[in-house]
Amino acid sequence: MSIKSDRWQNLLSDDSLWKSYNEYVNKWEKSIGSFLQFDADKTKGDSSSDGLLKGMPFGVKDNIAVKGFDMTCGSKILENFNCPYTSTAVQKLQGAGAVVVGKMNMDEFGMGSSTDNSALGETNNPWDKSRVAGGSSGGSAASVAAGQVPFALGSDTGGSVRQPASFCGVYGLKPTYGTVSRYGLTAYASSLETIGICAESTAITRDVFNTMKGIDNMDNTTVDYKPSGKDDTEIIAVLKVGENDLSEDVLNSYRVSQQRLKDLGYKLIEVELPTLKYVVPAYYVIATAEASANLARFNGIRYGLAQKGAETPSDLMQMSRNSGFGDEVKLRILLGTYVLRSGFQDQYYHRAQKIRTAILNDFNRIFEEADALMLPVFPTAAFRHGSSDLTQLQQKAADLYTCSANLAGLPALAVPSTIEKGLPVGVQFTAPAFEEERLFRISEKLEEIFPAQKPEGFSEEWKI
Amino acid sequence: MEKSELLKTAALAKLKLDEQEADKLAVEVTAMLENFSLMMEADVEGLEPTTQTLQQENRTRSDSPGSSNLSNDLLDRVPEREDRFIVIPNVI
Numbered sequence: 001m002s003i004k005s006d007r008w009q010n011l012l013s014d015d016s017l018w019k020s021y022n023e024y025v026n027k028w029e030k031s032i033g034s035f036l037q038f039d040a041d042k043t044k045g046d047s048s049s050d051g052l053l054k055g056m057p058f059g060v061k062d063n064i065a066v067k068g069f070d071m072t073c074g075s076k077i078l079e080n081f082n083c084p085y086t087s088t089a090v091q092k093l094q095g096a097g098a099v100v101v102g103k104m105n106m107d108e109f110g111m112g113s114s115t116d117n118s119a120l121g122e123t124n125n126p127w128d129k130s131r132v133a134g135g136s137s138g139g140s141a142a143s144v145a146a147g148q149v150p151f152a153l154g155s156d157t158g159g160s161v162r163q164p165a166s167f168c169g170v171y172g173l174k175p176t177y178g179t180v181s182r183y184g185l186t187a188y189a190s191s192l193e194t195i196g197i198c199a200e201s202t203a204i205t206r207d208v209f210n211t212m213k214g215i216d217n218m219d220n221t222t223v224d225y226k227p228s229g230k231d232d233t234e235i236i237a238v239l240k241v242g243e244n245d246l247s248e249d250v251l252n253s254y255r256v257s258q259q260r261l262k263d264l265g266y267k268l269i270e271v272e273l274p275t276l277k278y279v280v281p282a283y284y285v286i287a288t289a290e291a292s293a294n295l296a297r298f299n300g301i302r303y304g305l306a307q308k309g310a311e312t313p314s315d316l317m318q319m320s321r322n323s324g325f326g327d328e329v330k331l332r333i334l335l336g337t338y339v340l341r342s343g344f345q346d347q348y349y350h351r352a353q354k355i356r357t358a359i360l361n362d363f364n365r366i367f368e369e370a371d372a373l374m375l376p377v378f379p380t381a382a383f384r385h386g387s388s389d390l391t392q393l394q395q396k397a398a399d400l401y402t403c404s405a406n407l408a409g410l411p412a413l414a415v416p417s418t419i420e421k422g423l424p425v426g427v428q429f430t431a432p433a434f435e436e437e438r439l440f441r442i443s444e445k446l447e448e449i450f451p452a453q454k455p456e457g458f459s460e461e462w463k464i
Numbered sequence: 465m466e467k468s469e470l471l472k473t474a475a476l477a478k479l480k481l482d483e484q485e486a487d488k489l490a491v492e493v494t495a496m497l498e499n500f501s502l503m504m505e506a507d508v509e510g511l512e513p514t515t516q517t518l519q520q521e522n523r524t525r526s527d528s529p530g531s532s533n534l535s536n537d538l539l540d541r542v543p544e545r546e547d548r549f550i551v552i553p554n555v556i
Contacts, residue, residue: 084537178518191516220523221516278506281499292477299478301552306543313552318480330479331492334470337477338493339500351503353513358506360514393495409517433518 008150009055011463012044012099020462021057025101025148028457032124034133034143036062036072038102043068043094046086051097052207058093059143059152062103063110064195065184066090069100073186074108074118074136077298077305077324087184088219089153089195089212096211101149104139108326109295110157110188112136113378113395115164116385117328124385125167126455127423131382134164140198141168145424147458151199151208157189158283159378159402161196162414162428166377169416169424169453171205171443173197174402176433177409178223180209181216187294189287190221192406200452202443205413209436227434230371233442236261236429237271237370239401247380249420254376257417257427257446261374264445271366271373275359276400282359283403284396285339285352292336298324328392360408363430372431372438376401377414381423405430413439416452424453465494 011017022040029035040057043066048054060066063073064087071083090100107117115123115138123138125131126146133142137154141164144152154161156174165172174196185195195212199205215222238258246254262268300306300320301313307323310316325333339348366373379398383389390398405412412430419425431438470490474481481489544551 081541084534084541176518177516217525220525221519223518275506278503281501281503284496285500285503296478300543301550303538303541303543310553313555314478316553317478321478322480325479327489330481330485331489331496333477333479334473334489334493335496338465338469338473338497341473341476348500348503350513351506351508353515354508354511355503355506356514357511358508360517361511392492393499396496397499407514 008057011055011057017462024459024462028126028146028148031129032126032133032142032146033121034104034123034139034146034148035059035102036074036105036120036139037069040099040101043100047094047099048097051095052211053093054097056098056151057101057149058098059102059104059140059149060090060100061106061137061140061152061154063106063155063186064090064153066100066103069103071103071186072120074106074120075324075326075329076119077320079120079305081304085184088181088216090184092212093208104137104143104152104154106139107136108329109186109291110136110155110160110193111291111328111332113163113398114383114385115139117326119326125382126457127169128382131384131423132167134167134382136160137196137198138164141165141170141172144168144170144198144200145455147200147454147460151197151204154196154198155185155193156196156406157193157287158399158406161198162402162412162426163378165198165414166426167382167424169419169426169455171199171202171416171452172414172426173205173209173436174405174412175209175213175436176411178221179213179225179434181214181219181222183216183218189290190294191290192283192287202440202447206440225434227437228432231437231441233266233371233438235267235269235370236442237366237373238268239373239375240270240272241376245379246376249381249423250376250379250425253418253420253425254427257374260446260449269370271370273359273362273404275355275362276404278355279359279404279407280397280400282352282355283399283407284335285348286356286407288332288336289340289349290336292333292340295329295333356407359404363404363408363410367432372429372435372442375428375430377426377428378402381420381425401428409433411436411439413443415443415446416450418450419453465490465497
């Protein structure tokens with residue numbers, strides 16, 4: 001099944017439709033702030049006039065390069081940086097007819113779970129403006145939930161597409177590592193991250209993924225796509241969760257999804273991931289180590305913020321980095337530098353890489369018996385802005401269900417599950433590498449029972 | 465983490481922290497390192513480290529000249545330059 005993009009195809013050519021679309025987006029912007037830049041006309045001419053995604057507007061997380069727009073990564077160090085080239089993933093979507101309408105807010109350099117770490121704007125959850133949209137791809141998920149765009153690109157290093165998708169009640173795919181080119185994605189933790197998709201339906205997620213995937217000479221970590229051919233699932237492993245692992249709402253939602261799978265005729269087996277308790281420290285050791293190296297490029301010399309008044313090159317670097325980076329970015333650079341310092345590498349970095357092997361072994365054992373694995377996305381529904389619900393450290397600890405797939409390089413999809421006390425809650429599915437289609441098929445069956453719900457204020461009337 | 469260690473690490477990372485910032489970050493770094501220490505109880509005996517999961521060997525591309533045509537665009541984004549040179553503060 002493919003998307004009916006005829007819903008969109010007149011948008012670009014019909015002036016009155018175009019005007020009402022712009023008005024609709026701007027109306028939502030006042031209350032949710034999902035975009036850092038919105039200019040639907042800016043790169044219209046770079047998109048093909050025909051193709052699978054003809055006329056579909058989409059948003060791009062602001063750490064992914066689109067020529068013509070700025071690329072800030074949500075950071076003061078790149079504020080006003082005008083992007084000189086376009087990422088491979090966006091080029092492919094433009095080639096299929098989709099049109100970039102803006103750049104989405106995010107936690108600075110992808111570091112965070114709330115989008116509150118953006119130095120350039122605040123994003124609110126369309127379901128409850130006092131709550132976060134999740135992160136780090138919070139702008140992407142919020143814009144899809146509000147109907148500003150049918151899909152938006154994000155990036156997922158430890159759950160940054162799936163967690164905001166769950167918080168906003170949309171679909172969120174983290175593809176198999178290396179299947180979508182990272183050329184043009186600002187590097188944070190290169191061995192973990194992928195460009196991902198937030199979308200309003202499974203069908204759109206599939207079409208966008210299939211359009212973007214493929215070997216790219218500009219990214220030598222892209223791999224040949226080798227699915228097994230077994231797209232249908234019979235047995236789903238379900239991660240065993242305890243009463244205290246999830247909030248009451250999320251636990252309830254998890255049970256509902258489990259029952260739906262049973263009703264759909266899947267055979268369910270309960271499993272455990274013995275390594276799960278170690279994945280958060282292992283993930284943060286690897287991610288911060290890679291971040292400390294990747295963010296060394298921002299030094300005030302070649303591009304970005306350059307602090308005035310420096311007397312030596314070293315001064316220039318230190319002053320620019322200190323005024324350009326926010327607190328969370330500094331924390332992660334410090335941690336990453338520390339764990340890579342001589343004398344500490346065995347204790348931290350090498351041990352984390354061995355735990356990475358252990359979680360991969362856990363997954364492989366499960367996939368000997370099951371076709372896919374169901375697990376929670378995040379232990380809570382969308383939390384409130386600030387640290388009153390969850391401290392920064394608690395937010396990091398809550399990455400356990402999502403960051404495992406990044407450590408193992410596996411595809412994972414967040415699927416809307418229920419609405420609990422007015423807030424959406426998602427559930428996650430993961431499968432062996434290259435089995436995205438398997439995930440889409442499970443998701444489509446669940447979508448027939450429970451499609452993505454819409455927040456108050458959502459409207460498609462501008463399309464009529 | 466001792467503050468002296470933090471400042472040494474910050475210098476390696478080319479971050480100049482003021483006193484107040486250093487105190488705040490010392491607390492946060494210490495909390496994260498405590499979290500990292502959970503890994504010590506994991507049994508990793510006999511496990512090889514994983515650096516990437518799917519690629520068996522490095523993929524190379526042919527050693528042929530090409531042009532990205534980006535050099536002028538990139539130079540346009542340099543904070544301070546003279547012609548095609550990037551200006552930085554005095555080295556000596």
